[in-house]
Amino acid sequence: MDRALLLLALALGWPAVGRAADDEAYRLKPGAKGRVCLTCHSEFAEVLGRPSVHTPVKAGDCSDCHDPHAADHADLLADAPEKVCLACHGGVVPAGAKSVHRVVGEGACARCHDPHASGHPNQLLKAGADLCLGCHGDVGKAIETARFRHAPVSRGCLACHDPHASGTAPFLLKKSVPGLCVACHRTDLPAFTAAHLGYPVGKSNCGSCHDPHGSSVPGILRANPHAPMAGETCDACHPGPDAAAPLATKRQGVDLCRDCHSDVLDEALSRNRIHWPVVDRRGCLNCHEPHAARVAGLLSGAPGDLCGGCHRDAVERQAKSRVKHPPVQKGECGACHEPHAGNEVHLLTKPEGELCGACHDWARHSAHPMGAKAIDPRDRNLEVGCGSCHRSHGTPFKALSHFDPDRELCVQCHEGLKR
Amino acid sequence: MSGIGRSGMVLALAVAAGAGIAAEAFRLRPVGVAYADGKGTALRAPEGVGCGPDGLLAVADTGNGRVVVYEVRDEEIVPRTDFALPELPYPLRVRVESKGDLLVLDGRLRKVGRVSARGEFRGYVEPAGTQGIAATRGFKIDGRGDVALLDVAGARVLFLGADGRPGREIRFPDACGFFSDLAVDGKGTVFLLDGVGRRLFTAGPDDKAVRPRPAALPDGVDFASSIEADGAGRLFLVDQNGGAIVILDADGSMLGRQSMMGWREGQLRYPASICLDGKGLLFVADRGNNRVQAFSVGR
Numbered sequence: 001m002d003r004a005l006l007l008l009a010l011a012l013g014w015p016a017v018g019r020a021a022d023d024e025a026y027r028l029k030p031g032a033k034g035r036v037c038l039t040c041h042s043e044f045a046e047v048l049g050r051p052s053v054h055t056p057v058k059a060g061d062c063s064d065c066h067d068p069h070a071a072d073h074a075d076l077l078a079d080a081p082e083k084v085c086l087a088c089h090g091g092v093v094p095a096g097a098k099s100v101h102r103v104v105g106e107g108a109c110a111r112c113h114d115p116h117a118s119g120h121p122n123q124l125l126k127a128g129a130d131l132c133l134g135c136h137g138d139v140g141k142a143i144e145t146a147r148f149r150h151a152p153v154s155r156g157c158l159a160c161h162d163p164h165a166s167g168t169a170p171f172l173l174k175k176s177v178p179g180l181c182v183a184c185h186r187t188d189l190p191a192f193t194a195a196h197l198g199y200p201v202g203k204s205n206c207g208s209c210h211d212p213h214g215s216s217v218p219g220i221l222r223a224n225p226h227a228p229m230a231g232e233t234c235d236a237c238h239p240g241p242d243a244a245a246p247l248a249t250k251r252q253g254v255d256l257c258r259d260c261h262s263d264v265l266d267e268a269l270s271r272n273r274i275h276w277p278v279v280d281r282r283g284c285l286n287c288h289e290p291h292a293a294r295v296a297g298l299l300s301g302a303p304g305d306l307c308g309g310c311h312r313d314a315v316e317r318q319a320k321s322r323v324k325h326p327p328v329q330k331g332e333c334g335a336c337h338e339p340h341a342g343n344e345v346h347l348l349t350k351p352e353g354e355l356c357g358a359c360h361d362w363a364r365h366s367a368h369p370m371g372a373k374a375i376d377p378r379d380r381n382l383e384v385g386c387g388s389c390h391r392s393h394g395t396p397f398k399a400l401s402h403f404d405p406d407r408e409l410c411v412q413c414h415e416g417l418k419r
Numbered sequence: 420m421s422g423i424g425r426s427g428m429v430l431a432l433a434v435a436a437g438a439g440i441a442a443e444a445f446r447l448r449p450v451g452v453a454y455a456d457g458k459g460t461a462l463r464a465p466e467g468v469g470c471g472p473d474g475l476l477a478v479a480d481t482g483n484g485r486v487v488v489y490e491v492r493d494e495e496i497v498p499r500t501d502f503a504l505p506e507l508p509y510p511l512r513v514r515v516e517s518k519g520d521l522l523v524l525d526g527r528l529r530k531v532g533r534v535s536a537r538g539e540f541r542g543y544v545e546p547a548g549t550q551g552i553a554a555t556r557g558f559k560i561d562g563r564g565d566v567a568l569l570d571v572a573g574a575r576v577l578f579l580g581a582d583g584r585p586g587r588e589i590r591f592p593d594a595c596g597f598f599s600d601l602a603v604d605g606k607g608t609v610f611l612l613d614g615v616g617r618r619l620f621t622a623g624p625d626d627k628a629v630r631p632r633p634a635a636l637p638d639g640v641d642f643a644s645s646i647e648a649d650g651a652g653r654l655f656l657v658d659q660n661g662g663a664i665v666i667l668d669a670d671g672s673m674l675g676r677q678s679m680m681g682w683r684e685g686q687l688r689y690p691a692s693i694c695l696d697g698k699g700l701l702f703v704a705d706r707g708n709n710r711v712q713a714f715s716v717g718r
Binding site for chain 2: 376
């Protein structure tokens with residue numbers, strides 16, 4: 001093929017030229033790319049009658065996605081499912097995306113789309129928010145129970161979110177906040193200024209105070225507002241609205257919070273061991289929201305998620321564990337650990353034995369000596385305690401044992417009984 | 420206290436699964452253990468160790484709220500003295516200055532104090548006019564004898580001269596997890612350990628800011644809590660929750676992962692920190708086992 005012919009082929013559409021050439025090379029029967037398939041897959045007659053049919057299906061090009069003879073993937077797919085889809089739909093995730101829908105990242109396109117056809121646009125499995133809320137049930141429940149709903153919610157999730165990825169914002173938002181919000185909410189109106197007590201919040205993060213889906217607090221404020229905000233005393237933490245930098249805080253980090261929460265912080269600062277993020281530059285804001293939060297205690301997230309954000313190994317250990325320790329599984333880290341400061345190693349709320357004994361019946365272990373009179377034969381400086389045999393965040397063995405209790409655990413100390 | 424001679428030591432350290440071939444390249448061999456002070460009082464949850472001149476080994480015996488000083492002779496760890504100080508009620512970390520004074524980071528006060536090896540308190544190591552809540556998370560002594568403070572409240576590493584005057588200051592980056600420790604090598608390069616972000620940050624001798632190393636910490640590092648640099652460009656990480664010491668070379672490649680979670684000598688439970696004596700020995704504050712262990716470092 002000379003250069004001129006090549007350019008012509010590109011201009012007219014190389015795939016079509018190539019396809020025709022393939023048909024000839026392989027001596028394919030007419031319709032062998034797909035229409036022939038329907039002679040056996042007759043059930044597709046119903047599929048093709050659905051309102052939204054995938055373009056290659058409509059064109060009868062089954063072999064665009066399936067290998068007609070054999071494949072390394074289920075359903076005779078020509079490649080891994082995510083690769084099959086992205087071969088044509090690669091643009092759904094922009095380069096350098098700020099957020100990507102997890103199912104898109106996992107290549108699980110079929111979680112939302114029927115690859116052949118459906119009764120809903122874009123071959124979606126369900127219509128509108130019903131599809132999204134199938135996974136995001138917590139959001140759905142919050143919307144359902146909210147006294148005040150954010151108006152765009154009634155128009156569906158796609159009013160604010162991109163279903164696949166966002167090139168510019170977190171949470172799949174079409175624009176970052178506040179750009180997304182001010183597209184509807186004019187910040188130059190007197191009512192806006194008055195509602196925000198004169199503070200110039202037009203460029204602030206609206207989500208710091210407001211729940212974007214809805215809430216039972218007027219102004220769709222998040223369910224748990226910080227007292228100064230609820231009491232409209234912003235100047236407890238910020239200078240007045242007319243100050244040169246009205247949105248700055250009066251002091252930094254924990255020094256600011258200590259003005260009101262001295263009982264908590266003075267107690268924490270007097271303990272032997274501080275949870276170090278409490279005293280770093282962000283201080284309380286490492287775990288708490290300054291204005292309002294969905295979670296009680298102004299926590300930035302559910303406790304398990306919040307702690308697990310830094311202590312990932314503890315979460316991963318539990319996830320891999322054969323047995324789940326209920327407080328860890330439920331994300332009740334505070335059942336055993338102090339969030340701010342403590343006197344015990346690992347910020348335990350009590351010494352190990354006392355702590356475990358609060359939930360576990362000691363009598364069940366009465367056959368095995370424990371405590372000061374039972375020295376661990378592996379280490380003369382250790383008493384036998386719960387941690388001698390168990391690891392609270394998880395192990396591969398039953399009863400959260402460090403070793404297989406049927407074969408390896410006991411002989412760690414009772415070496416004479418090894419067989 | 421007991422010492423274990425190299426020739427008599429047959430316990431081989433287990434190499435943790437997943438460490439790969441590189442893990443074989445660098446080994447720690449257990450050579451001794453300290454269990455108690457000279458009076459037989461057992462160590463309790465020690466979190467700090469500091470190596471000094473003339474075989475001096477200082478231990479922050481955290482659970483007992485005191486410092487225990489040993490002398491290391493021919494790999495024997497011999498107790499010398501111990502002391503508890505009201506000015507430093509909860510020692511977390513300890514380092515030894517070239518002239519033999521000890522620097523101790525206190526957990527309750529979150530600041531560093533200087534004491535003699537006999538326990539005479541000499542004062543706190545902090546910049547003049549310090550206000551607000553102290554928040555020194557860690558510290559190290561550099562090759563010139565200056566003290567590098569990991570000031571998490573100020574989001575900086577601040578060097579203080581022997582006279583207490585502030586010197587070099589390195590700001591934390593905006594994007595990072597949480598810095599749990601620092602190391603300074605002989606050239607003045609600073610290494611910050613971001614245990615949460617599982618990454619190391621470095622600053623050259625003349626840098627005022629740190630930059631992240633391209634590679635994350637190796638897989639299998641559960642929760643790195645402490646870091647030490649030797650004189651040959653190697654870094655030693657303490658994997659607290661994994662019960663191991665991870666050795667990296669200058670470019671971040673893993674040279675070895677040594678020891679494992681356990682109770683027997685040579686094994687570690689929630690180790691807190693380490694020190695290197697410059698003569699081939701590495702000491703570990705084996706917190707969960709209430710002891711300090713000595714290892715020889717080699718291939």
